[in-house]
Amino acid sequence: ELKVEQNPLFLSMQEGKNYTIYCNYSTTSDRLYWYRQDPGKSLESLFVLLSNGAVKQEGRLMASLDTKARLSTLHITAAVHDLSATYFCAVNFGNEKLTFGTGTRLTIIP
């Protein structure tokens, strides 16, 4: 079965702190995507990771991919309130469609 699991599902963190969201997937893939969704809004593409060891950074967010461990991480550095959103990872298992994780709802507390 093609599965994508994220943890944690909910995360409250204080401004200025660091944290990591994890995305595990069930079978081989080297195409993984991270999206952000604000309440009531659509999904915004954040990162595309297309090879083992890929690392992408944008501002306070950094994403990495370990295809051997079937694991991607989204690291948040010195969180600010604007980062409050739900974050999804999605995997392309080679069948031309994306399988999404359950999402991580991130709340940054002042």
Place this chain on the structure above:
Amino acid sequence: ETGVTQTPRHLVMGMTNKKSLKCEQHLGHNAMYWYKQSAKKPLELMFVYNFKEQTENNSVPSRFSPECPNSSHLFLHLHTLQPEDSALYLCASSSPTAEVVGYTFGSGTRLTVV
């Protein structure tokens, strides 16, 4: 705007009504998708169209009927829906050559069935 436009943004319909959701993209993508997003559930893939041909129907009830007249337009026709069908319906498009950006999503239609 992301390049994928969905209308309407909000829709309230009775269980006996018939309505349609519309999705339009002019990104030159060849694949279009309908996803359903319900509270507390993962995004659920409903339908996939590739070059106007339906390539996937993910066990979706027949009260949802997709239509893809060309590579730029995708519709979801709704009839005799149930309250549990209330959700955010997202359209997305993609292309093999656009793999570096993944899917492009529309803003979604918030559907409420009363």
